[in-house]
Amino acid sequence: MMNYLEIKKEILKKIEEYEKIIIVRHVRPDGDCIGSSLGLRDILRESFPNKKIYSFGKTKAEFLNFIGKEDEQKDSSIYKDALIIAVDTANCDRIDDDNYKLGKELIKIDHHINVSEYGDINYVREDYPAACCIIVDFYLTFKEKLKMPKSAALALYTGTVTDTGRFKYSGVSAEVMRLTAVLLDYDLDLEKIYANLYIKDKEVLSLQGEVYRKFKTTTNGVSYIYITDKMMKKHKLSYEEASALVNSLDSIKGSLIWIAFIDQQDSSIRVRLRSRFVSVIEVGQKFGGGGHPNACGATLKKKKEIKDLLQYADNVVKDYKSKNEGWI
Ligand code: AMP
Numbered sequence: 001m002m003n004y005l006e007i008k009k010e011i012l013k014k015i016e017e018y019e020k021i022i023i024v025r026h027v028r029p030d031g032d033c034i035g036s037s038l039g040l041r042d043i044l045r046e047s048f049p050n051k052k053i054y055s056f057g058k059t060k061a062e063f064l065n066f067i068g069k070e071d072e073q074k075d076s077s078i079y080k081d082a083l084i085i086a087v088d089t090a091n092c093d094r095i096d097d098d099n100y101k102l103g104k105e106l107i108k109i110d111h112h113i114n115v116s117e118y119g120d121i122n123y124v125r126e127d128y129p130a131a132c133c134i135i136v137d138f139y140l141t142f143k144e145k146l147k148m149p150k151s152a153a154l155a156l157y158t159g160t161v162t163d164t165g166r167f168k169y170s171g172v173s174a175e176v177m178r179l180t181a182v183l184l185d186y187d188l189d190l191e192k193i194y195a196n197l198y199i200k201d202k203e204v205l206s207l208q209g210e211v212y213r214k215f216k217t218t219t220n221g222v223s224y225i226y227i228t229d230k231m232m233k234k235h236k237l238s239y240e241e242a243s244a245l246v247n248s249l250d251s252i253k254g255s256l257i258w259i260a261f262i263d264q265q266d267s268s269i270r271v272r273l274r275s276r277f278v279s280v281i282e283v284g285q286k287f288g289g290g291g292h293p294n295a296c297g298a299t300l301k302k303k304k305e306i307k308d309l310l311q312y313a314d315n316v317v318k319d320y321k322s323k324n325e326g327w328i
Contacts, residue, residue, distance in 0.1 A: 007123045008141050011085075011107055014121065015044065018083035020052045022103060026089040027096040028240075029061040031197075033088040035159020036109075036131035038068045040087060042152035043139055054078070057096040061240065066196045067155045079103045086110075088131035090290060092118040109134055113281065115290060129171030132159035136179040153186035158193055169294060204245075207235040211248050218310055220318040223255035226306065229263040239264070246272040256320065256327055257283070257313050261306055269300040271309065277327045278320040283313045 002010070015021060023041050025033035034057075041055040054071040076099045084103035089095050090112035100106065108119030111128045125134050136156055139146050160180055164172050167180075207227075215225040225245070232242045239262065246260035257275045264270050271289065273280045279293040287309050289298025300306065321327065 004123075004125070005141070007121065008138055010121050011109075011123060011138070012142055012145070014083055014105065014107060015048070018051070018081075018104075020078075020082040021054070021085065022079060022082045022100070023053075023055045023085045023087060024089075024095050024097050024100045025055075025057050025087050026094045027059055029057055029059060029064070029096070031061075031064060031067075031162030032130045032132055032159040033057075034061060034064045034070070035067060035155040035157075035162070036087040036135050037070065039132060039135050039152040039156035039159065040085065040109075040138075042068070042155065043135070043146055043148050046147040046149045046152070047145065056099075059096055063196070063240075064158070066192070067158045068151055073097070073099070076102060083107070086119065087135075088112075090114070091116040109138075112292060113290065127171070127173075129169055129176060130160045130163035132156040132163070133176055133179050136160075136182060140179070140182065148186075150186045150188075153183040154188055154193070157183040157188055158197075161193070162197065201241075203235045203237050204241055207231060207237055207242060208245055208248050210235070211245050215249055215252075217252070217255055218314040218317075220314045220321060221254045222257045222259065222310060222313045222317055223249045223252045224259040224261065224310060225249065226261040227263065232263070243270065243272060246274055250274060250276075253328065256317050259310075259313065261300070264299075269303065269306065271298040271300060273297065273313070277324070278317060280313070280316070283309065283316055286312055 021044060023037045025037045037055045041053055044053045056073045057070050079099050079102035082103045083105050084100045085107045086095055086100065087109050090110055106119045107121045109123045111125050111131050111134060113126060114124040128134055139148050210231060211225050215223050217223045227242050232239060243262050249258035256278045257280055260272045262270045273284055273296040275294050280296050281293050284290050284296030284298050287298040287300065289296055291297050
């Protein structure tokens with residue numbers, strides 16, 4: 001098994017070898033996947049101006065437009081002979097563009113639990129709380145050869161602050177802070193970044209009010225809300241805006257797990273699971289999903305599975321509370 005430095009050297013070798021590099025990322029993009037994709041793209045463009053380098057992804061996240069835009073993919077033939085780098089994506093089924101299969105070689109760069117080594121090279125750092133940290137560290141490792149423009153620093157900073165819950169989640173270490181400090185050397189406009197991340201439309205606050213009125217809590221401490229299609233329509237909100245409201249349930253005393261169930265267009269139900277102290281990963285995996293210990297996702301085909309999932313999550317909290325003290 002290669003150590004991290006050897007893997008990084010292998011990745012740089014491939015990047016140097018290829019004329020065309022395409023960066024892809026997971027479906028339902030968040031700050032870290034867009035940030036790591038655009039950050040890596042802009043570092044590579046600045047460092048290798050003669051290569052063709054693209055960031056592709058189908059579904060968009062408009063709230064992230066302020067960090068830059070991905071490239072428009074006109075034709076799948078662009079993938080021919082390309083080196084594909086998938087960032088922030090644990091399993092290849094979640095890559096937001098099946099065309100990645102048309103590329104020549106595939107590199108996986110990720111920080112989720114390593115459930116699948118789908119790349120020709122796999123560089124997985126579960127010790128980093130954001131994929132953006134992996135990219136910053138990669139840049140610093142080869143600082144003699146790579147250049148980072150301000151646009152990359154903005155994207156990577158934004159990805160890091162979003163995926164760490166503003167440096168709040170476990171996994172934030174001194175090293176993460178040192179990596180992030182490199183980005184702050186670029187004189188980023190923090191007021192603008194946080195305004196983009198925090199300011200909400202009134203409609204969102206109005207649905208948030210409904211979430212606070214309607215959420216329920218199970219016997220042992222799982223708080224949950226089911227955001228129906230009807231609720232989204234009533235408040236004139238997009239599915240993404242409504243889904244973000246899972247975080248509204250993050251500070252309820254005694255609720256160590258909180259969950260949002262959200263109706264999807266195809267009548268399946270998206271599950272967003274979050275937790276403090278206790279890991280929620282076994283709940284996500286039990287219901288066909290995955291992610292991180294404190295932030296997971298899954299998709300349910302039928303409404304009645306909600307009850308099973310809540311029962312399972314409730315038992316996880318019960319078990320944790322019976323064996324541990326000091327939780328809040
Ligand atoms: P989300 O609630 O969509 O923000 O997801 C939280 C974390 O779980 C992210 O790191 C996702 O990449 C991961 N995740 C979400 N849904 C799934 C899924 N169905 N399978 C595996 N991982 C997922």
